Amino acid sequence: MSEVTAQDVAEESAMKKKQSAAEMPKPVEGSAPINASAHTPLYHQAYLVLRDRIVGGDYPFNTVLPSEAKLCEEFDVSRITIRRALNELAEEGYVTRQQGRGTTVCYEMHARAPKANFDGLIENLLIVGKRTEIELLAFEMRKAEAIVASALELREGDLVQYVVRRRRLSGAPFSHVVSYVPGDIAKGIGRKDLSAKPLLAILEARGVHMTSARQTVTAVAASPDLASALEVEVGVPLTRVTRIVHDQNKRAVEYIVAHYRPDKYVFEINLRRAEDSHERKWIA
Structure with a gap:
């Protein structure tokens, strides 16, 4: 130096x-x-x-x-x-x-950063889960707060499984994921499974057939707790993803709030040029 x-x-x-x-x-x-x-x-x-x-x-x-x-x-x-x-x-x-x-x-x-695209959402999440290490930070049954109840179409106070996990790639943290699953669906899912497998894989193995998801992506500044978990400075930009996953019966089976380090996780969108009688535009 x-x-x-x-x-x-x-x-x-x-x-x-x-x-x-x-x-x-x-x-x-x-x-x-x-x-x-x-x-x-x-x-x-x-x-x-x-x-x-x-x-x-x-x-x-x-x-x-x-x-x-x-x-x-x-x-x-x-x-x-x-x-x-x-x-x-x-x-x-x-x-x-x-x-x-x-x-x-x-x-x-960056060259080895996991990628997720929006046209293969569920499959990409399962692949990312297999490539990374899981750390279980919190696990409990709790009463659903208003925002969680709304997302999962439950009544406020209904039981949900609350899980916080951090993922690492090559030893470095890149995601902090909080997930909520309705209590009846989460029954029997324990710490051992959650410490070893992606939650989506666990749910599918239990017969939950997921067919759709609604997702929003934005950028936020790292709060002190997220900065500590992801080993970055407070205020550093993070990618925030909220996702509600539905099964074949259109029931909400999982609500996720995830934060990613953008230097270690990449979102990719595949677009194609479409044309109708009125205009030409890009669509995913």
Whole structure:
């Protein structure tokens, strides 16, 4: 890891003076990818931009990043700022830094991240379950709160099975899933099964034939409890999925609230071009 020198400190001081004297920058094409007027420290902005490039594949595995001098020029910041951003990337396992060899990307999880597409929902969930490790965090029978009762078409206070599980891939957590199943359907499902198999597989083995699901996907900031469970910082964006699964009798048999790390789990939608008498459009 590179050391901070007196020259670095002098550069940082000069850069701060330059930024404090400058007017608020206007975003224009080709401008630096960070905002000097934002409350977020410059080094952390640079870290976030570089991390997103790594996770997004702009800097693939084993790629050597641009030199500190080139990054300083691109981001319009001092060497000490870029160095701090690169050191943070190294501490979190995205890159390795070696004197004389530069900074090399060592992150390659994205290429192996589980994928789920919307046209094969149930099958994809079963496949993901087989590829990952399950940790059972909570398991109990409880009375359904209003939102759960509504989702499962039950009366408030009816018994449901409440389960919280975390999934890991190659040792790293990527999902935190809370599921609710009506009490009569969940009868006989125990900790041993839930610690070893996907819940969908358990239900199907018990004769529950699932035929449809309604799902919503959005983005949320990680709360303290989710951040701890998924080993990320509080406030980091997460993918939130809510899903209600129905059986062949159109009965709601499972309600799920799941949070995924978007750097380790990918949703994919297959589209096709359709045309009717009025318009052409993309449909899933």
